Amino acid sequence: MTKGKDVLINAVENAIKKANPTMLNLIKYYLRTNVKSDFSLAYEHPKKFKEILTNLLGEYSTRLLEMIIIKDVIVSLGLSNDFSSLEELVETIKESGE
Amino acid sequence: MGENILENDPMEILLRSTKIISPTLIQYDIGSLFEGILFNCLKKAKSQFDKIILVSFYDSYHILYHYWGSIFSIDEANKLMKGVEIITVYGKYPIEPKAGVRILDVEMTRLAPTIIDIINKNKGKSFLMVITGLDLYAIDRGEETFRKTYPLLMILSKQFKEVNIIVALNKNLISPKTLEFVGNYSFNIADLKVNASNEKISYYMLFKRIAMLEYNLKSWEYIVTERSIDFKERYNNKK
Numbered sequence: 364m365t366k367g368k369d370v371l372i373n374a375v376e377n378a379i380k381k382a383n384p385t386m387l388n389l390i391k392y393y394l395r396t397n398v399k400s401d402f403s404l405a406y407e408h409p410k411k412f413k414e415i416l417t418n419l420l421g422e423y424s425t426r427l428l429e430m431i432i433i434k435d436v437i438v439s440l441g442l443s444n445d446f447s448s449l450e451e452l453v454e455t456i457k458e459s460g461e
Numbered sequence: 462m463g464e465n466i467l468e469n470d471p472m473e474i475l476l477r478s479t480k481i482i483s484p485t486l487i488q489y490d491i492g493s494l495f496e497g498i499l500f501n502c503l504k505k506a507k508s509q510f511d512k513i514i515l516v517s518f519y520d521s522y523h524i525l526y527h528y529w530g531s532i533f534s535i536d537e538a539n540k541l542m543k544g545v546e547i548i549t550v551y552g553k554y555p556i557e558p559k560a561g562v563r564i565l566d567v568e569m570t571r572l573a574p575t576i577i578d579i580i581n582k583n584k585g586k587s588f589l590m591v592i593t594g595l596d597l598y599a600i601d602r603g604e605e606t607f608r609k610t611y612p613l614l615m616i617l618s619k620q621f622k623e624v625n626i627i628v629a630l631n632k633n634l635i636s637p638k639t640l641e642f643v644g645n646y647s648f649n650i651a652d653l654k655v656n657a658s659n660e661k662i663s664y665y666m667l668f669k670r671i672a673m674l675e676y677n678l679k680s681w682e683y684i685v686t687e688r689s690i691d692f693k694e695r696y697n698n699k700k
Contacts, residue, residue, distance in 0.1 A: 381633060381634060382490075382491035382492075382631075382633045382634055383490050383491045383492060383633055383655065383657075385655070385656060385657045385658070386491065386492055386655070386657050388657070389657040389662065419492060420491055420492035421492065421494055421495075421496050421528060422496070422524050422525075422527060422528040422531075423495070423496055423521065423524050423525060423528065424491040424492050424493075424495075424631070426524055426597065427491060427596060427597065427600070427631055427634055428491065430597060430600045430601065431600060431634060434600065434601075447553060
C-alpha cells in the first residue's frame with residue numbers, strides 16, 4: 364500500500380469515528396455488502412465512495428466528512444495546495460506517487 | 462391547534478418556541494438526515510413568517526437544494542424555495558437562476574449589512590433567518606474565526622425583534638468548547654441523533670432546551686419518507 368493511500372484510509376476512518384463512531388461498522392458493512400469493498404474505495408474510486416456515503420448519510424454530511432478528510436490528509440502529507448473535492452485530492456496523491 | 466396535535470408535531474413546537482425567543486439551534490449527528498428535518502421546518506415556517514432568509518455558507522444551500530430535489534422532488538424543492546431570499550457566503554458553485562428565488566452572493570464583510578438592508582426594506586414583517594453551513598465554515602476557517610463570527614450573526618435577533626433565527630450545525634465535528642459556546646447563544650436546542658445497531662439505523666430528536674417548557678427533554682423518533690417526516694413520541698420521562 365502506498366503512503367498516500369494509507370494516509371487517506373486512516374483519514375476516512377478517523378473522520379467517521381469523530382463524526383459518529385456508531386456509524387463506523389455500519390458504513391463498513393454497507394461497503395462490503397453493496398460494492399464488495401472497504402475504505403480503500405475512497406482512494407480507488409472517490410466519486411463512487413462519496414455516492415455510497417451520500418446514500419447512507421445524506422449529501423450534506425458527506426460534504427462535511429469530505430472536508431475533514433481533505434484537511435487531515437493535507438496536514439499528514441504536508442501538501443501545500445487546497446482541494447475542493449476528494450477526487451482532486453486523490454488525483455494529486457496518485458500523480459505525486461505518494 | 463390542540464395540545465394533542467402538538468405532541469405529535471415537534472417541528473411546530475420548535476417553530477412556536479423560536480417565535481417566543483430565538484436563536485434556536487438544531488444540532489445534529491452526521492447521518493441524522495437533518496436535511497429532511499430542515500425541509501419540514503422550512504415548509505411549515507413559510508406559512509408562519511412573512512419572509513424567510515436562508516444564509517448559506519460554503520454552498521450549503523446548493524447541497525440542500527440538490528438533496529431535497531433528489532429525495533422529495535424537484536418540484537417540491539422549487540416550491541419550498543419560492544420566495545425565500547438566499548444569501549450565499551464563500552460559495553464556489555456558479556449561481557443557477559431559479560424561478561421565484563432570489564440568490565445574493567456576498568462577501569463576508571457585506572453579510573450583516575445585506576441582511577439589515579432586507580429587514581429595513583420589509584419593515585413590519587416577521588422574519589425567519591435560517592443559517593446553514595457554519596460547520597463547514599468552522600472546519601475551513603478554524604474555530605477561533607467561527608467564534609468571532611457567530612455572535613455577530615446572533616446579535617441580529619436582539620437588534621431586530623422581528624427577526625427569528627434558526628441555526629443548523631453538526632455537533633460532532635466541532636470541539637465541545639465551541640459547541641458549548643454556541644449553546645450559550647441558543648434559547649432553544651433541538652438535538653438530532655442517529656443510532657446504528659445491528660445494521661439498523663434509527664433517528665430521534667430531543668429538545669434539550671425549549672421555550673415551551675412543558676416539552677423540555679421530550680424526545681421523538683422520526684422517519685424521513687419520500688413525502689414527509691413522521692414523528693413518534695419516544696417517552697415522557699425526563700432524564
